Amino acid sequence: MDTQLLDLMKHRRTIYNLGRNVQIPEPELTEYIKAVIRHTPSAFNSQPVRAVILFNEHHEKLWDIVETALEEKVAPDAFLRTKAKISSFRNAFGSILFFTDMKVVQSYADNEKLATYQYQEYNWSEEAQGNAQFAVWTGLEENGLGVNIQHYDPLINSAVAAEFKLPASWQLRAEMNFGSVEKPAADKDFMDDDQRFKVFQ
Template sequence: MNTQLLDLMKKRRTIYELGKDVKISQADLYEYIKEVIRYTPSAFNSQPVRAVVLFNEQHDQLWDLTGEILKEKLEPDAFLRTKAKMETFKQSFGSILFFADMDVVKAYADNPKIATYQYDEYNWSEQAQGNAQFAVWTGLEENGLEVNIQHYNPLISAAVKAEFKLPSSWQLRAEMNFGSIEGNAKDKDFIDDETRFKLFQ
């Protein structure tokens, strides 16, 4: 069997120590990310995933803004650790904000032609998110970059939409940092196959 995809999946890890030593241009990365998301599957080809790619000062602004919001939510000692984490994120080459366009999700959920599935459309939009994030992550891995994914939504959702003037229907689902590999990934543990899989022949 061909194992190119599986080999990439085995290499994929969360790495927090990311850097800016990236040889691929920002323009090429942006086009590549768009193409990967464009060809990511979604239920009924509804295409609910939206993405915002941030480089340079805009990338820094995301994590400065996140830090400002969290400062109001955390005790001073806890915020010191969070502030250090924000600075680590800023060291990465760029970030991708993943959104679900809830106008699209609701339109499919309310479509009488597929009324049987209306309650599943929200779940399927999350599947589309997972597909897109995994595809982008694996694609960046293939190009020698690494990634970590954060979930500061919904705490930062309103502020991010206001800062970058995004549509109100866009719901923030994840924040992905990417860049050159400057640290090691931890080993990945797996639960027992007997717990996770069943085969009927």
């Protein structure tokens, strides 16, 4: 069997130590990310995934928003560690905000032709999110970049929507950082197959 995709999947890891030593031009990265998301599958081809791609001061502003939100929630004696973590995300080359357009999800849930499945539409939109995030992550890794994904929603939702003037129907699902790999990931452990798989032949 061909294993090119599997090899890429094995290489995909969470990289926390990211930098800005990226040789790919921003417009080229932008078009690549858009194309990957465009070709990601979704139930009924509903295409509920939205993305905001941030570079330079816009990327830094995102992490300023996160830092401000967490400063109000984290105890002062623990905030120094939190601030250092946020700074490491700010040091990345760029970030991608992944959203689900709830207007799309609701339109499919309200579709009489799909009445049998109406309660599954949100779950299926989450599948589309996972597909898109995994595809972009793996694609960026293939091009020599490191990636990590964070989840600071809903703490930052209103501030992010206001800062980047986003539609009210866009629900934030994840924040993806990318940049040069300054330190590789550690080894990864896997659970036993007999706890995870069942095969009937």
